[in-house]
Amino acid sequence: MAAPAQKQDPTEARLEGLTLPDGAAWAREAREAALGRVRAMGLPTRRDEYWRYTDPATLTQAAAPRAAVFKPTDEVPLFQGVDRLKVVFIDGVFSPEKSDDLAMAGLEIDRLQDALAKDIHWAKDLYGTRETAGQDPVARPLAALNTAFATDGIVIRATGKAEKPVELIYLHRDETSDAILHHLVRVEPGAEVTVLEVGPAAARFNKCMEIDVADTGAFHHVRAQGRDHERRAVTHMFARVGKEALYKSFTTTANGVMTRNEHVIEIAGDRATAHVAGAALGDGHYGKFHHDDTVFITHDAVDCESRQVFKKVLRNGAEGVFQGKILVKEGAQKTDGYQISQSLLLDDDSSFQAKPELEIYADDVICSHGSTTGAIDETALFYLRSRGVPTDEATDLLTLAFLAEAIDEIADEALREDVAARLREWLERRRRG
């Protein structure tokens, strides 16, 4: 009997154009399992509680909405002055010509599809594992979609102290590119690596990074999301942090019509540390700006510290969202959890919505969270002006001061200075018009 004509389910509509990439049997299995998760969960809609403040429609629709490539040459790439290993993707495709040799003392680096084609590879234990764990208690279907269909990516295993950072450079050249990248980072005991990410990547970008920081390992992440005004991105960082290990992630975002950055971190070993921070500059003048930071940190060990520091400067109708949770499990005593999300609204048209959450099942913990929305401090502004600093320059100075607490989360001084200088330049450029 013929089924009655039906409006196609949006999840199936998205899946229709995608094919599961080839790979070793285990990889194929991981991808099929992920596809099963996507189908079971369904792609998100505005009706989902977790997407209450951000409309996922353009992230889930079948084709990527067009995004103009914004003057790729008029800005000096970030971290130019830093000695690093460059890994370049153009519209989500690895470019061997533009990339450095994937070799460095202390690191094993492979392309994702090469790792996933091998019968035996360390990636087997990680691919899709953190993502699957991160689906509970909140569903993250776009991450499962990524695990199923990611076409490219990089896998990094740190076995020692990496001599320099690895920089993932995401170039955007095609107005309709729809990129799905999946990266893996495994930090072995006592090892340390810094991963940098720079660039708009594609018209629409779905990125997933799974990170396993073993006991006493250290992972640093500094990201600058490209300023192409029309680009869209949904990114997930899934991490497990072992005993006395360190996880530190900082993101700066200037423009982009739609950005949803999720961090899902499980603090699994005693005396571990996890910090996530973000500094966003949103200006609706260049088109719509919507930026959503969604963070879920689970404390499941004793004497651990976590910090969430998110700052947003919004003007001309820009929208900011923060959803941040600290979950302290039973037995996770002596937890020190800190969360702050603040927005600086430079006009009445812009908006900020925050949903800070604490859920605590241990009694010996210190957890604090705060969220504020404010305008520029008029008293400070007048003080600066009375010393001769013009209003717009004074506003920029106060804006950078507002972002400072987030920027200070970057541990490396050279990287921190680079990011701070870039934010200063962006503001200056804007001021000059």
Place this chain on the structure above:
Amino acid sequence: MLDIKGLAVKLEEEDKQILKGVDLSVEAGSVHAIMGPNGSGKSTLSYVLSGRDGYEVTGGSALLEGEDLLDMDPEERAAAGLFLAFQYPVEIPGVGNMTFLRTAMNAQRKARGEEEISAGDFLKLIRAKAKELKIDADMLKRPVNVGFSGGEKKRNEILQMAMLEPKMCILDETDSGLDVDAMKLVSEGVNALRDAGRGFLVITHYQRLLDHIAPDVVHIMADGRIVKSGGPELALEVEKNGYADILTEVA
């Protein structure tokens, strides 16, 4: 230097007249003091001269070297040479004291069409000036006024004044909250800037600052007006008898 005539000011948001016709002229090279009871309008005068929002000028004029101050933005007044040492210096978390001062200095220079000061010259200058005011390197690095004691804040105001070398300096109760040593440092800082080309308007509650900074003229302000002007002896009279006598005398 500074010529104020019939300056009348009300609050913007309220129907409250605060200055009711202030007349005052400070010549280059002189120090004028304003004394007066709390609430008489001394700080309001200093704010209106420096261009703070929230006040409405309902009459009169204020000129700096013949230029209409009231027509300028606060930053233009600063570039023109006006400086106010605040009664309550403002804390600016996240902005380093040095960055603050260098930005201010260069902004003023730019507005006047002068060249910016080099990083090296700035550093040399600020180190020398800070030393005279016993401001240590740590205070220079810290965010503007954050965590400073009352005395440190006031010394920081004087440091800014010394760096910016304004033509017309207004000091609003710079002595309040200072111990004897800090008072000496601040006064020495001010006295070091006394110059034939510079005018001072020192607002104070007490005679004791005027022991260190000898004024040429003393004015008494009450209820939004200058009610009496005289020589340094006027300050001593206030110190001895309070304001009551003077106020009855002029009433």
